[in-house]
Amino acid sequence: MTHAETDRQPTLGGIEKAMEMIRPYVPETPLLRSEILSRAFGCDLWLKNEGVTPTFSFKLRGAANELLHARARRTLDGIVVSSTGNLGLAVAWLARAIRVPAHIFVSDAVSAEKARLIEIHGGAVHRGGAEYDDAHMAAIAFARDNDLHLVDDGASVEIVEGGGTTALEVARQLADIDYCILPIGGGSHSAGVSFVMKALQPQARVVAVQPDAAPVMVKSFHARQALMIPPRRNVADGLTQGESVPFTLALLWRYLDDAWLVGDEDILAAVHTLLESAHVLTEPSGATGLAGAWTRRRELRGKRVVVILTGANATIEQLKAALATQPFVPLAG
Amino acid sequence: MAYAARLAGLAADIFLPAIANPVKAAMIEAFGARLHKIGHDVDAAKDASRAFGAERGSLFIDDGNDIDVMEGAGTLGLEIARDLARLDAVIVPVGGANLISGVATAVKALHKSARVIGVQAKGAPSLYESFRARRYVERPSDTLADGLAQRVPPKLALEVMIKLADDMMLATDDELLSGVRTMAESAHVLVELAGAAALAGAWQRRAEFRGKTIVLILSGANITMDLLKRALDRDPIIPLAGL
Numbered sequence: 001m002t003h004a005e006t007d008r009q010p011t012l013g014g015i016e017k018a019m020e021m022i023r024p025y026v027p028e029t030p031l032l033r034s035e036i037l038s039r040a041f042g043c044d045l046w047l048k049n050e051g052v053t054p055t056f057s058f059k060l061r062g063a064a065n066e067l068l069h070a071r072a073r074r075t076l077d078g079i080v081v082s083s084t085g086n087l088g089l090a091v092a093w094l095a096r097a098i099r100v101p102a103h104i105f106v107s108d109a110v111s112a113e114k115a116r117l118i119e120i121h122g123g124a125v126h127r128g129g130a131e132y133d134d135a136h137m138a139a140i141a142f143a144r145d146n147d148l149h150l151v152d153d154g155a156s157v158e159i160v161e162g163g164g165t166t167a168l169e170v171a172r173q174l175a176d177i178d179y180c181i182l183p184i185g186g187g188s189h190s191a192g193v194s195f196v197m198k199a200l201q202p203q204a205r206v207v208a209v210q211p212d213a214a215p216v217m218v219k220s221f222h223a224r225q226a227l228m229i230p231p232r233r234n235v236a237d238g239l240t241q242g243e244s245v246p247f248t249l250a251l252l253w254r255y256l257d258d259a260w261l262v263g264d265e266d267i268l269a270a271v272h273t274l275l276e277s278a279h280v281l282t283e284p285s286g287a288t289g290l291a292g293a294w295t296r297r298r299e300l301r302g303k304r305v306v307v308i309l310t311g312a313n314a315t316i317e318q319l320k321a322a323l324a325t326q327p328f329v330p331l332a333g
Numbered sequence: 334m335a336y337a338a339r340l341a342g343l344a345a346d347i348f349l350p351a352i353a354n355p356v357k358a359a360m361i362e363a364f365g366a367r368l369h370k371i372g373h374d375v376d377a378a379k380d381a382s383r384a385f386g387a388e389r390g391s392l393f394i395d396d397g398n399d400i401d402v403m404e405g406a407g408t409l410g411l412e413i414a415r416d417l418a419r420l421d422a423v424i425v426p427v428g429g430a431n432l433i434s435g436v437a438t439a440v441k442a443l444h445k446s447a448r449v450i451g452v453q454a455k456g457a458p459s460l461y462e463s464f465r466a467r468r469y470v471e472r473p474s475d476t477l478a479d480g481l482a483q484r485v486p487p488k489l490a491l492e493v494m495i496k497l498a499d500d501m502m503l504a505t506d507d508e509l510l511s512g513v514r515t516m517a518e519s520a521h522v523l524v525e526l527a528g529a530a531a532l533a534g535a536w537q538r539r540a541e542f543r544g545k546t547i548v549l550i551l552s553g554a555n556i557t558m559d560l561l562k563r564a565l566d567r568d569p570i571i572p573l574a575g576l
Binding site: 035113272281315319320323 | 355356359360363364514517518521522523554555556558561562565573
């Protein structure tokens, strides 16, 4: 097994280089002000829509940066990754673009639709157990036994730097940001985004939001220690894991300003609100930052707020469940 | 128009038909324009806005008869034509034919052999019939796709469309609803019914497009949640299982 680089810290130069390397594969995503949501939230609200990358989530940024660096270092015979779905799709897509076989390990919690989508993009899907952490262990063993390249989200500075390009685009387009709010799963995106915002717009508070049914990173962030909290099933399948990630936690303790929890009902209402009032399709995980912004809207009053929508791989069932909730604001108001 | 007027620091009066899409009406008001709901369809609203403009001495924007609006829409075709080295066909939703006219002008200038095909709602086929007859034909409008509901073909857009478009097709409201579902399910993009017209048209002609590079223009996403729910309850236009 070969392993990603973990013996260095992210740098702004590394993130600028990442932007250059991934650009042929990942076009810049839109950052748009929402008039309706600005009124409803009482702040100057901007949406960074990562659901419009070729694999419909921000994950392609980290996957592309990691794999393009790995390919520059050595010949890749095959790529192995464990995923809640979106990273698997991103790795499968990029692996096909650079003509390397990809093995994607997913847990039973990953929807059949997401698994099928990975297969359509050329990845071999392996069911690795009941929970994400089981799939993660299975992927490590498979990579070791077959001497293949393991993409370890949460242990790769290149994935963090790739994810940081989201914030590089935001910080270059929009000045005087007060808050940047995004969902957190394993924390590599939050680490990259908070690192960039601290470097380029240090006045901005960066906040990561996790579902209260899978709160391990948020609780570890506040406790200042790496916890293990078995997750309960919840609507945000992309953010659900039980183990904290020491490599990203160390970065979050240094660069992240705050971390919040939100309930399923607010996450689904955020998906509904985005459909109705911003005309943007997001998956529940992708809308979790907006749910956090809604629950803390008093704190955000009058501020310039960027909410990162991290993905759009929603199933039709998830969209129907979202439309059955009350949106945060009636559009007519 | 409301958004652009605000950017330019100008007051805007926007005329919509009495039974307008409430999402679009809310967005227009949010952008600070004065909203007038008048007339039984978009063409009646257009007559009212023309009279209002003449009375006040305001600039009346006649979508479909305004070269600047058409060239603005054409920038979309320019982006497509510049982004792709190879382009066999562009499929465009058609209401008043302003978009397809602008897009065809740009695309055909840069990709001589690319075909430009328009898709109109079956319940509102005035431009389709006009294209077939190569002359002005008015038709009643009855479709859920408010973005495609046009009874009266505008003169300038009709001329350019007849000259540059390669073909015109029709899609039923059921196909448009199923197209909205497929865009959500398989492309993870929200579109309104008009925005799904290109997909519905392309799917009808999929045998012809096999192996080709085609671009579908998704013209808008201002859908009401009621119509979105109806779309999600339908079968997709493209079955996922077969992919």
